[in-house]
Amino acid sequence: MALQPVVKRSVSGDVFEQIAADVLSGELAPGVSLPSERQLAEALGVSRPAVREALQRLAAAGLVAVRQGDATTVLDYRRGAGLEVLPRLLVQRGELEPAVARSILEARLHxxxxxxxxxxxxxxxxxPRSTPDARPASAKMPRTETNAPAAQRDTVREALENCIAALAIEEDLVAQQRHAMEFWDLVVDAADSIVFRLMFNMLRAAYEPAxxxxxxIMSAEVGNVxxxxxxxxxxxxxxxxEAADTARALLEPATTALLEVLDGPRARFT
Structure with missing residues (x-):
């Protein structure tokens, strides 16, 4: 018998997921007041501390407004939530949401x-830039510092080459996509932008379940070593x-193909 580790479930996490799903699907509309902590605890069969913790998480995610001594109100997630809700928006009730998928693809291509x-x-x-040293020879000192920029470029080059090498020998289509995501992860690191880094993290989290x-559809792109x-x-x-033009040429065909697929039947994820 093959035993599997037991996954410990968080009660407050389950409450959070249930309410978040209802908010993001529109079942709980903006402006609606949630039942009290006591009523939610009774309806869900959990403790009030678990409900309170879930509501605090929902508030931090920009999905509800919690006011002491007042009702908890559902917010418009389009106005207050961040990119962390993208994975939940992309797949709802086991179905891919075409409008969300389209937005992700457009962001990816841009x-x-x-x-x-x-x-x-x-x-x-x-x-390094070559600039003439106008000082007299007697004032010139021998250079002792290491070439840090060259070392940085070598590090980036080696990491990208290793990733491409793994991509080139991989035959599994899902694994190829993972190598491609690792390539882009390295590019984001090289870009050194916290905004693009956080956006990439969330787009990747939304993309991975699919x-x-x-x-x-992605085989042509990830196979284009x-x-x-x-x-x-x-x-x-x-x-x-050149980097921008090459990236667009790499990403555009699969993006166009995926957008065309969105016009067909909805994909299910179980």
């Missing part, structure tokens, strides 16, 4: 080239416009 461009710009800024379903090599070379060489 952000990818910009992140690649920024990464190349950062490395270009780090490149890897198996998207594998056939040559394009990844060209993109890596442009980034490491510090050529921003």
């Amino acid at each position: 952000n990818g080239p910009k992140v690649a461009e920024l990464a190349a710009s950062r490395l270009a800024e780090a490149a 890897l198996a379903a998207l594998a056939p 040559g394009a990844y090599r060209e993109l890596a070379a442009a980034i490491v060489a510090g050529r921003p416009q």
Whole structure:
């Protein structure tokens, strides 16, 4: 008998997930007041502390407003929530939401080239510049510092090349997508932007549950090893416009194909 680790479930987490799902699906509309803590605890069969903790999480996520001594009110998540709700919005009740998927794909196509461009710009800024030393020979001191910019570029180059090498030998379509995401993770690191980093984290979290379903459509993109090599070379060489153009050429075909699929029957995730 193959035993599996027991997953410990959080009661407050279950309460959070249930209410969050109702808010994001529109079943609980903005402005609606939730039942009191006591009423929620009785209806859900949990303790009041568990309900209180769940409500605090919902408030932190921008889904409800909790006011001491007053009713808890549902907020318009479009106005107050952050990117962390994207995974829950993408798949609701086991079905892919086409409008949310379209938004994610549009963001992917827009952000990818910009992140690649920024990464190349950062490395270009780090490149050493040859400037004449106008000081008299007697004032010149021997240079002892290490070439940190060159080391940075070498680190980025090596990481990207290792990722591309793994992508080139991988045959499993889902694993190929994971290698491709790791490639972009490295590019985001090179771009050194906290905003793009947080956006990438959430877009990746939304995308990962759909890897198996998207594998056939994504196969051409993640199998285009040559394009990844060209993109890596442009980034490491510090050529921003070339990096942006190469990234767009890499991402656009699969994005267009995925947008066309959204016009068909909804995909289910179970």
